[in-house]
Amino acid sequence: MRYGIISDIHSNLEAFEAVMTECRQLKIETLLCCGDIVGYGADPKACIHLVKKGNIVSVAGNHDWAVSGRLDFSYFTPNGQAAVLWTRSQLGMEDMIYLNNLPSWLKNKDCTLVHGTLQSPGQFTYLTNIEKASQTFALMENKVCFVGHTHVPQVYIEREGRIYSSDILDIDIQPDCRYIINVGSVGQPRDRNPLASFCVYDTQLEMIENHRVPYDIERAQQKILEAGLPQALGLRLREGR
Ligand SMILES: [Fe+2]
Structure with a gap:
């Protein structure tokens, strides 16, 4: 696959x-x-539609559940809170139910998916260090787990009980290793690289690679302005932070 x-x-x-x-x-x-299909940007409805049309299986992000009313978002930044409220105003009941029903994590025969960590999937903890990676490794039933949430591409590799971290995501999967891969962010990268980030996982070739894709940042920024969303949400797209 x-x-x-x-x-x-x-x-x-x-x-x-x-x-x-x-x-x-x-x-x-x-x-x-x-996860985090919605929040921050100007096209929540079209993005949900594209996820459904592409038969994309998704877990929930904190923004998805905040918008649907399943998560208290009082801890979000002011801009994040403004985006949640604006996004709610754009969505109908069907989209809200869709977001609300996204699972907190899932696995298939090849990998596990979660927004933050497996130890608290519905609380959306950031997986940012070896200790948190270790707790997720302990709960993983697959060789590979994909995460998001930080918007920064990163890999944690477990080998013979030791865990290493790297920001080089082009990986030949080794028989004696397990992997947690943060695939970065499509719509709001924060690693000082404004290009959209995602990963390819080829189970036949046993490899994972990170891809960065240019897109029309100016148009996305313009739509954010026109929607009346906070200007900073558009400005940060150019800087990738
Ligand atoms: Fe996010």
């Missing part, structure tokens, strides 16, 4: 469409999403 693993689309239709085009060229068979 040749998977495309995406995350943190954040209502950025321009970035999402560019990634979908790249996935077609890369002959991706199945797309999986690590």
Whole structure:
């Protein structure tokens, strides 16, 4: 199977469409999403539609559940809270139910998906260090787990009981290793690289690779402004932070 693993689309239709085009060229068979389909950007409805149309299986992100009313979002930044309220105003009942019903994590025969960590999937903890990676490794039943949430591509590798971290995501899967892969963000990268990020996971070739895709950032920014969303949500797209 040749998977495309995406995350943190954040209502950025321009970035999402560019990634979908790249996935077609890369002959991706199945797309999986690590959550945060909505929030921040100006096209929540169109992004949900594209996820459904592409038969993309997704877990919930904190923004998805905040918008649907399943998560208290009082801890979000002011801009994040404004985006939740604006996104709610754009969605109908069917979309709200869809977001509300996204599972907190899932697994198939090849991999596990979660937005933050497996130890608290519905609480959306950031997986940012070896200790948190170790707790997720302890709960993993697959060789590979894909995560998002930080918007920064990263890999944690477990080998003979030791865990290593790297930001180089082009991996030949080794028989004695397990992997937690943060695939980065489609719609709001925060690693100082504004290009949309996603990963390819090829189970036949036993390899994972990170791809970065250019998209029409100006158009996404313009839509954010026109929607009346906080200006900073558009400005940060150019800086990738
Ligand atoms: Fe996110």
